[in-house]
Every structure is written in C-alpha cells, then in structure tokens.
Amino acid sequence: MEIFKDLLKFTVVDVIDVILVALLLYYIYKLVKGTVAINIFIGIIIIYLVWRLTDFLNMELLTGIFGGFMKVGIIALIVVFQPEIRKFLLMVGSTNFSRRRKFMQQFKFIKNETGDETNVDAIVSACVKMGASKTGALIVFERNNNLDFLSSSGDEMNIKVTQPIIESIFFKNSPLHDGAIVVSNNVVKATRVILPVNNEKNIPQRFGLRHRAAIGVTEKTDALAIAVSEETGHISYFKDGEFVVFENTSQLNDIIKKDLA
Numbered sequence: 001m002e003i004f005k006d007l008l009k010f011t012v013v014d015v016i017d018v019i020l021v022a023l024l025l026y027y028i029y030k031l032v033k034g035t036v037a038i039n040i041f042i043g044i045i046i047i048y049l050v051w052r053l054t055d056f057l058n059m060e061l062l063t064g065i066f067g068g069f070m071k072v073g074i075i076a077l078i079v080v081f082q083p084e085i086r087k088f089l090l091m092v093g094s095t096n097f098s099r100r101r102k103f104m105q106q107f108k109f110i111k112n113e114t115g116d117e118t119n120v121d122a123i124v125s126a127c128v129k130m131g132a133s134k135t136g137a138l139i140v141f142e143r144n145n146n147l148d149f150l151s152s153s154g155d156e157m158n159i160k161v162t163q164p165i166i167e168s169i170f171f172k173n174s175p176l177h178d179g180a181i182v183v184s185n186n187v188v189k190a191t192r193v194i195l196p197v198n199n200e201k202n203i204p205q206r207f208g209l210r211h212r213a214a215i216g217v218t219e220k221t222d223a224l225a226i227a228v229s230e231e232t233g234h235i236s237y238f239k240d241g242e243f244v245v246f247e248n249t250s251q252l253n254d255i256i257k258k259d260l261a
C-alpha cells in the first residue's frame with residue numbers, strides 16, 4: 001500500500017527527473033553502441049537493478065555487497081569509459097544548437113539560421129576525380145560538435161563548397177593541400193587542419209596517418225570524414241571511428257546525406 005501512496009505523490013519534478021534520466025541513458029547508449037563498452041554498460045545496468053531490488057527486498061548483506069561495488073565502481077567506470085566520457089563531455093560542451101537542423105527546421109518560419117545544406121554531390125564528385133588522379137585528400141564534415149578547436153590548427157577559410165574548389169585545395173602543388181579541410185554548412189571553414197591521430201586501432205598496414213587521422217577525429221567527435229588515398233586512389237568514409245562500407249559512389253552520396261541530415 002505504501003508503494004501506491006508513494007506513486008500518488010508523483011510530482012511534475014519527478015516526471016522531469018525520469019525524462020532526464022531516460023535522455024541521459026539514451027545518450028550514453030548512443031555513445032557506447034557498437035563498441036565493447038556496450039557490454040560493460042549493460043552489465044552495470046544489471047548490477048544496479050539487482051542492487052535496487054535487493055535493497056527493496058531488505059536483503060541487507062547483498063545490498064551491502066552490491067552497494068559497495070557500485071561505490072568503488074565509479075572510479076573503475078571513469079577509467080574504463082575514459083574515451084566515452086571525454087566524447088560525452090565534448091558533445092555536451094560543444095554542441096552547436098544552431099546546427100541541430102531537424103530541431104531548427106521547426107522554427108523555419110521565424111528565421112532560417114541553419115545555413116546551406118552541404119553540397120555532398122560536389123564533394124563526392126571531387127573525391128572521385130581526385131581518386132582517379134591519385135590525389136590525396138582528407139575532408140571532415142562538422143556536425144553537432146563544434147570543431148573550432150581543431151580548425152584553429154589550420155588556416156581559416158570561408159569559401160563555399162564547389163567541386164573545383166575542393167579539387168584545387170588538394171591539388172598536389174597547392175600550398176593548401178596538406179592536412180585536412182573542415183566543411184560545415186556548405187562552407188570550407190579551414191584548410192591544413194591537423195587532426196588527432198588514432199594509434200590504437202589495428203587497421204591494415206596500407207593505411208597510414210591520413211586514415212588514422214580520419215578515424216581519430218570521428219571517434220573523438222561526432223564529425224564524419226572522407227579520405228582519398230594518394231597511393232591507391234581509394235575513397236574511404238568514416239563515422240564513429242570506423243570505416244563505413246559502401247558499394248558505389250551513389251551509395252556513398254546517400255549515406256553522407258543521411259548522416260548530415
């Protein structure tokens with residue numbers, strides 16, 4: 001009966017509390033989805049639920065054991081989830097709300113602040129041409145995480161994306177061809193950008209620093225990246241620190257457009 005009485009005392013603050021916890025869990029799940037951390041995350045949820053259950057049933061010994069584990073576990077969690085916590089904090093701290101297209105589109109009648117949609121066709125066509133001429137390229141698409149902290153390592157630019165512009169930047173004799181470019185809302189924001197390199201992943205030997213940089217930036221932020229290999233002319237697409245498989249350039253076009261939507 002006590003439980004029902006408590007349920008009746010459910011206030012608006014409790015509803016908000018539950019919604020916020022659900023949102024938090026959703027974002028944590030999104031961060032660890034597809035990684036080994038997902039199993040640890042599920043394990044922790046199970047232990048937490050068992051702990052609450054034993055507490056509810058007044059099983060003191062088990063509650064003590066699980067409670068003790070949960071308390072010490074916090075430190076272990078910080079160590080185990082260090083990359084995910086870093087990404088989460090970055091996601092919270094550098095979210096560009098103006099770039100939340102879907103959300104902002106609801107307010108289009110007020111003012112269109114979302115900027116132009118990135119011309120993915122022009123970028124993919126440029127990559128195909130650069131691939132054919134074995135011209136190396138590294139293109140990063142900014143999404144919700146602000147990449148200004150990376151762009152500042154390169155040269156600031158403010159130029160609209162077109163196929164010739166992308167090809168000219170990466171043209172071998174161009175002074176801008178080294179490093180990566182950052183594209184946001186159809187604008188090349190920066191060139192010659194140095195990206196964080198991933199040193200851990202066991203990626204095939206034939207992939208060097210360009211590809212490791214593409215993996216690095218996409219696992220540390222929510223950005224997307226395309227790399228064109230100077231050696232093979234092959235185009236690779238990266239999301240969440242992983243290679244994304246595609247069958248042809250038209251499919252690549254569709255995947256990127258969907259990821260940027």
Ligand SMILES: Nc1ncnc2c1ncn2[C@@H]1O[C@H](COP(=O)(O)OP(=O)(O)OP(=O)(O)O)[C@@H](O)[C@H]1O
Nearest residue numbers: 136178179180194195208209210211213229230231
């Ligand atoms: N951390 C980085 N940030 C941005 N660009 C980088 C970074 N590391 C390397 N690059 C770019 O990648 C270029 C080629 O590097 P590297 O040959 O090691 O890459 P790769 O993955 O083997 O690519 P490729 O198949 O084109 O040779 C560099 O000249 C530089 O322009």
